[in-house]
Amino acid sequence: MRLLIAEDDTRLLKSLVHIFERSHFIADGVSNGTDALEYALTENYDGIVLDIMMPGMDGISVIEEIRKKGITTPVMFLTAKTEVYQRVEGLDAGADDYLPKPFSTSELLARVRAMLRRKNNYVPDIIEFNTLCLNRSTYEISFGNASQPLSAKEFQIMEMLIQQPNYIIQTENFISHIWGWDSDVDASVVWVHISNIRKKLNSIKAPVEIRFVRNAGYIMEAVT
Amino acid sequence: MRLLIAEDDTRLLKSLVHIFERSHFIADGVSNGTDALEYALTENYDGIVLDIMMPGMDGISVIEEIRKKGITTPVMFLTAKTEVYQRVEGLDAGADDYLPKPFSTSELLARVRAMLRRKNNYVPDIIEFNTLCLNRSTYEISFGNASQPLSAKEFQIMEMLIQQPNYIIQTENFISHIWGWDSDVDASVVWVHISNIRKKLNSIKAPVEIRFVRNAGYIMEAVT
DNA sequence: ACTGTTTCTTTAGGTATACTTTAGAATAAT
DNA sequence: ATTATTCTAAAGTATACCTAAAGAAACAGT
Secondary structure, three states: OEEEEEOOOHHHHHHHHHHHHHOOOEEEEEOOHHHHHHHHOOOOOOEEEEEOOOOOOOHHHHHHHHHHOOOOOOEEEEEEOOOHHHHHHHHHOOOOEEEEEOOOHHHHHHHHHHHHHHHOOOOOOEEEEOOEEEEOOOOEEEEOOEEEEOOHHHHHHHHHHHHOOOOOEOHHHHHHHHHOOOOOOOHHHHHHHHHHHHHHHHHOOOOEEEEEEOOOEEEEEEOO | OEEEEEOOOHHHHHHHHHHHHHOOOEEEEEOOHHHHHHHHOOOOOOEEEEEOOOOOOOHHHHHHHHHHOOOOOOEEEEEEOOOHHHHHHHHHOOOOEEEEEOOOHHHHHHHHHHHHHHOOOOOOOEEEEOOEEEEOOOOEEEEOOEEEEOOHHHHHHHHHHHHOOOOOEOHHHHHHHHHOOOOOOOHHHHHHHHHHHHHHHHHOOOOEEEEEEOOOEEEEEEOO
16 A cells, blocks of 8 residues: 655654554655655555645645546545635545644544545455455454464565465565665565565465566465 | 456447457457446456447446446446546546557557456466467466466567467567567577477477478467 | 588586575664 | 564575587588
């Protein structure tokens, strides 16, 4: 689950990104409306969190432009308590929810999760492949009554694999999707995480395996 | 993978059904909106391809009705180039993607596959010739229930051959296409790979052969 | 037909490459 | 302060790829 966060207060932006990353989201932060629009148009996001008051291009104009292009990515916008009229305006412009500042971390997370669930009602909380389950709320893999918790990175890798079982996912794709385009992490980082995931899959005797295809990537397959 | 195809032009409908069946989908064709809705409501489909302009009930109404019933089957709709406003309308109504006419066969297949994959389904991407299958998702060749993994180079050579069966492909073409124009690899490299591919084809008793035509190149043919 | 030449076929082996795994250091979370 | 996570480093392992060389088939010239 990849989110775009747009907020001009860089201190708040940093902590927003942090909050989401701690909750196993992948979050990209931008600090102005123009960047927000540009990033949103790539359609790489499952959701967008948008501050309404930003220098240059404001949040409402950003939503309008996004929707004009036919992009339906769910948008939550953040408003100061006083800006009541703007909330209505924002919803009219195509936002899916708003959250008045100040807000609690847990409320932010809950509302964003709800928004994603509402908009993508096909995105289930538990993803299953060959009786192996990945739980999106507890970040656990389970098979039968055995289960293992996954760390954030392990979860993100596992999520990509189980969403497209029987499909090769390039190592580069893991890196660009999880760490970001401009990231300079080495492929070996992925290798190490895969190794650790395999250990956990083994420990619950999961009937799946992560096979690697040389010069291509990793693929999740059922084990008979 | 079962698809529902709705298209009022019966000639186009027939060829659409044919295109999908050739690519290992099961495709049911209907030629009007009312039938499309009735079939869609059975929820037997992994995906729906819907022409937007149809006599009687149009495509957008069909999508609206389907979504109203809480059915989330992914829908791709087909539009004429000019019907720009309808695309937005269609996406608003709950379609997952649209494809402007005219479109190429490969683009249609790619987009439908992408759409199905987004909805968390396994969509095998298979090229077939004389019951020999090349799986683009797993880099495997298979015949019956026997299969063999291919290495990256072997896969690329095999892909070129099976995409144009019964056509001679020059050794030079393999080199420039797979290794690049400016590559200095020797033709013998291709020979070696072809030899290894033949070994794998034999090991699964594939009913095809890669024949060499002197002073010309290689050709993939059916073996009776 | 015979021989030499060319052109592919196949085998085998070395090397570079690309992953696996382990351990531990740096970083972050509790 | 302690624990967990993430990344780095390094040693180990497998194999894809190419090279080289010997064998087989097709062809040309005599």
